Amino acid sequence: MQKKFTQLENFGHSLSAPSYLIQANIPEEIHEVFQLAKKMGITVTARGAGRSYNDAALNGGGIMLDMSGMNSITRWDKASGLVTAQPGATLEQLWQKVEPDGWWPPVVSGTMMTTLGGCLSANIHGKNNFKMGPIGEHVVEFTAVLPTGAEITCSPKKNADLFHAMISGLGMLGIFTSVTMQMKRIYSGLLSVDAFPVRNLHEHLASLLDGAPNHDYIVGWLDTIAAGNSLGRGQIHATRYLHEGEDPNPRETMKVKNQVLPPYVFGVFPKSILHYFMAPFVNNFGWWGVNTAKYIASLRKHTFRQSHAAFHFLLDYVPDWELSAGRGGLIQYQSFIPKETAEAAWTEMLKLSHKNRLPAYLGVTKRHRPDKFLLTHAVDGFSFAMDFKVTDRRREKLSAMLQEFDRIVIESGGRLYFAKNSETTAETALRFYGKETLDKFRKLKKRCDPNNLLESDLYRRVFGR
């Protein structure tokens, strides 16, 4: 096994840490890495695609176990829609495998670069969380290697406690070696999207609430810069699958070549360099212009058809878009707040960001429902994700503002999400998870990993040393 001391970054390019990078190609090597860590007296974190916005896949001074090499889809049954894959397989591999046969992954993230292992560890959600729950609800079975050396198989029935803790467990209980998931039947490669504007936050959240039951996906874009009576204005995309027969030629629309995102803008401009041209707009004034233009463009209420990939993987539309935030990178603050208190909380947060002259540059809202996983981030309510650009001048002020946000979220009965939030302290996490949940998690941790071999920078930040 090759190990190399390497500086690794998070997805937002806002934090880096050096680790001994080791690639695992077969499950036996995971055992070897645990042995090595024990011998060297350091800890291990598994890393898939490195698409977390925070420190979930960073382990300063420890071993980074690169799982991206264990990425085969080992079994695909197009009759039942059951797929088995190694944890390093990406959502891109997965949908490209299953879609031509008339299936789609039931839950996907906003980028298709994420790996299954990472998706399960964070228990990711999609724009259909209110209906389909998080990705963990579609896992039929998984196998994993524990730091004790045990190899286990978990399903909702078998080892149910570990099943519900390892999914959402941030990779801190064991390392996945194989995942079996149920795919969802589709009858077209296209989705029907209703796009309409909302004038303020009240209307925004009401539309998510009312629109959700009649649609399969719902997502809002929120103009984070609009203030006053227009605070929280934006555009809703409420989307449904096409029924059988609605698409005259599903075989054709489900072909991968008709799903993939074009590499050029206007047919000629290569998208790989687009982020350089975005950078000049990523400041308070430039982004006010972008938001306003986008809102005006969204005023036209319309319905259109769009491919699955184009609808879901917005973040992949501009490659390396996250580089446009510049040298300090970007962070995302995503809060999940019950439907009763969300409007007041986000009104306060948006006003605070305006008062501090620290507006978010991108705001995205979704509808959610609770789930049964141990470290769940979901509530019966909504989520609101805000992207902030990090610069040396902003750091201190932004940090103080996000602490204020944390207070608002906790007081509103909300939760935070550890694929995203990078500044949450152990005290805040304790308040929204609750002592009982954390004690339960610690007990499982002790059982699976008595020597604390699995630790990430996130784990040390949120769960203490």
Place this chain on the structure above:
Amino acid sequence: MSDSPKPFDKTQDKPAQATPLNPRRRGIIIGASDGMGAALARKLTKEGYTLALIARRKDKLDSLCMEINSSLNEIRALAYVHDVANYNEVPALLRRVVADLGGLDLVVFMAGVNFPPGLNKYNFDGDRQMIEVNVIGAMAWLNPVAEMFQNAKAGQIVGIASVAGDRGRVGNPGYNTSKAALATYLEALRNRLTRHGVNVLTVKPGFVKTEMMKAAQGATPFAITPEKAVDDIYKAMRKRRQLIYTASIWRWIMLIIQHVPSVIFRRMSF
């Protein structure tokens, strides 16, 4: 939240995690217990660094860490007892320190001993110790550090050589040799590492008012306090300079001394 800062928890033995909004610069000072090492530890922690302090003397190290951590109200200095001449300990200790700090941006090799043999006298034991600590100790630490930084494509190494290394003189051949060797070694590291984005700074102090200066025979012109020396070092670090003299006048003094022809130099008592 506008809470007043909580008093730091003395039972917690690890520094806080870095986050995008609270990034941390991490460093190691080898030879940190007193003199310039202690002064640099105070300076760098005040400037935001989290440091691992390495030295032989546990009591001095502990009280320095306590002083720094209480004055900054958080864990910013960690103590590690180690004798630089125990080369075999270095790889494991370095690994542990980097894991405890959560990363590494800076390594300062400060450790140095000086055993003047006295004019016209020879002392092999003293000479050997000077080479073992000042040269081989530096190699034992900076070789693995250089490899880490080279792979990470970032980092900064600071080595404390001396004006004494610029010329072999009658007073202390072993010390001159050790510091000349260290300066050459640092130059070689610089030539290896600059292309990988790593900065190597060689510091050549003149007289600094520390324990070691008491060993110097004769006059001590242009002596400066350790605080002045570390201010110079910190400034040079920030500018990512290659070589500095402190006090800076030594650059010109040594320029002259280096050019004194041997035929004269070997007749001097200097």
